[in-house]
Amino acid sequence: MVAFSEVAELVAWFLLAFMFASLVEYWMHRLMHQYPKLCQFHAEHHRRNEAQGVLGEFIDYLKGGLILMVPLFLYSRGVGLIWFCGTFCYGIFAAFAHQLQHENPTRCFWMKMPVHYVHHRYHQWHHNFGLGLDLWDRVFRTYQPVEWFAEAGANRGSDRPWFRVRWQ
Numbered sequence: 001m002v003a004f005s006e007v008a009e010l011v012a013w014f015l016l017a018f019m020f021a022s023l024v025e026y027w028m029h030r031l032m033h034q035y036p037k038l039c040q041f042h043a044e045h046h047r048r049n050e051a052q053g054v055l056g057e058f059i060d061y062l063k064g065g066l067i068l069m070v071p072l073f074l075y076s077r078g079v080g081l082i083w084f085c086g087t088f089c090y091g092i093f094a095a096f097a098h099q100l101q102h103e104n105p106t107r108c109f110w111m112k113m114p115v116h117y118v119h120h121r122y123h124q125w126h127h128n129f130g131l132g133l134d135l136w137d138r139v140f141r142t143y144q145p146v147e148w149f150a151e152a153g154a155n156r157g158s159d160r161p162w163f164r165v166r167w168q
Helices: 004-034 040-048 054-069 077-103 115-121 135-139
Strands: none
Touching (some): 004 077, 004 135
16 A cells, blocks of 8 residues: 555655646747747747647657656656656646647636737747746746737637647
């Protein structure tokens, strides 16, 4: 039988991995804007203003973040597996959140303002770098609020379900 303290430790490692992955995602996006010549793909993403589907986004996050998913296996197999799961889950969440903000930003119910949508819509190249969370924008003072519902194109009354996005 697994002790409560062991379960609590694994949950803590999972949450730490999830939050660490969100921090890495924030800084990677921010660095892409500070050094745009290093990432032409990102510049093209802004030019087109569309995402590549949840699966495509996730594969890019997985390729870029795989090195961050493995190191805790050196600490222990159990912690490594939980760390892997936490970063993996954040990658899925971020890929979905990114796609959702391009297709149906009003459905980002976990944020007061869909920061990535606003980042694109209002050309905020120095603000709102988060994809899935706005936490790090707030911590590092890059959060720039906008009355985004006031815009004519906002689809507040959308009956479209939040999970209906381009998956591939």
